[in-house]
Amino acid sequence: MTRHRISRAAALPILALGLVACDATPPPVGMVRGAELFETCAPCHGDAGLGDVDIAAPAIAGLPQWYIQSQLQGFQAGWRGKHADDLAGLRMRPMAVSLNREGDIESVAQYVASLEPTFPPSTLHGNAGAGAALYEQVCVACHGAAGRGDEILHAPPIVQLPDWYLLQELEDYRRGARGVNPADTWGITMRANTLVMTDQAMADVIAYVQTLR
Template identity: 30%
Template sequence: MRFRLKHLIPTLAVAGSLGGSVLVATAQDYDDTPRVERLQAALNDDRVLFQATVNQQPDDDLLELGQLVAMGGGQQGGSGMACIACHGARGQGDGSGAFPRIAGQAGWYMYKQLNDFASGTRPNEIMTGIAQRLSDEEREAVSAYYAAIDAPVLPTSGQVTGETLQWGGQLGAVGSEERGIPACINCHGPQGTGMAPSVPYLAGQDAAYMAKQLTDWRDGLRDNDPMNVMSAIAAKMTDEDITAVSEYYARVGPQVTAAAPQ
């Protein structure tokens, strides 16, 4: 399967992507990775198919390669290349905001981010080096693999006022006409579930990660969004706006209870 960016019509993108600019990885349970047999039912999912022109549909071989890459087994792999070391065995993220949730994310969106990391269009001290060492086929495979995975949403942390969440929900649903901020649902869909192939989900993504991406867009540290849409939107947002919409979308969707200490 070959995915080529030139085959696709650019659409809008926002937070909820790959990578985080920190240096400390957390330990993960590698035994929790799903078996390829459990992913076969997802092969016809729009998130996996990318809704794009491809030479062939994803198959078991592609998913197996993607799983291998996720565990650090690419051609130039190793423990420092293992996606599961930072993003979790099932792509659930680590809950710190440093490493985002990528389970079930739109496959083409993740593939584009990996290409942007590799080219330097989206600079990141961790992801740039990793993406550059992956072949194009490995980027495609690992993107399709994580698009096919589902995982529980990690519990949110920190105290957030009802007023903050209400404002975040308002920005998400209707935006701010006075400030020229469009509603998030215009591009990211109802409840922030994303619009494959190019627009990532926000629902259930880590709040600190989303806030970091919006701040980076506003400050000009990230500008790999098509037509600079997110940069223009974030430039109109205050710190309070960014916190509100990030905390709101982090709480949209099912939450899970933290496991009791063993």
């Protein structure tokens, strides 16, 4: 074989590799694509989606696909994570905006939903007994007696969420950093329920939620 023939033979696979590299078609919607997209989430939420309290990134592993999709759509539309006082939300929003191809949100939500949830230990030490009454009075209607949520009411499961995150979000609702955008229909409902809650009531109800695991 002459040198030219060898060069030509070598050029073909190189050209093929180049064409593959230039192919911008994403993998089909689903777990493979979701796993690929999750690499963007992992630096904050962790490889297993268990969160990181130091950067206010909550555990998201095992949250239902419909809820993850809904929140990512909210971040993109600006009804979540676009309030000047919602510091964690402001950090999350541009990451959600970067999911800009058709099927990205569905894929990553499916992947996150497939991750195994854990039940982080309590750190707030509220009074679960006192919290039970408030939970039965206010929260149970949407989040359910077992805290597993209700898709029809757009209420997510809350039992596997870390207590620091639950407190952060309740405080954000109460001070108007979340649930004030008119497009956030379900958030507005949630905010209304937090307006009368004291700091102690929040700690107590969170302590009760953690007994539902």
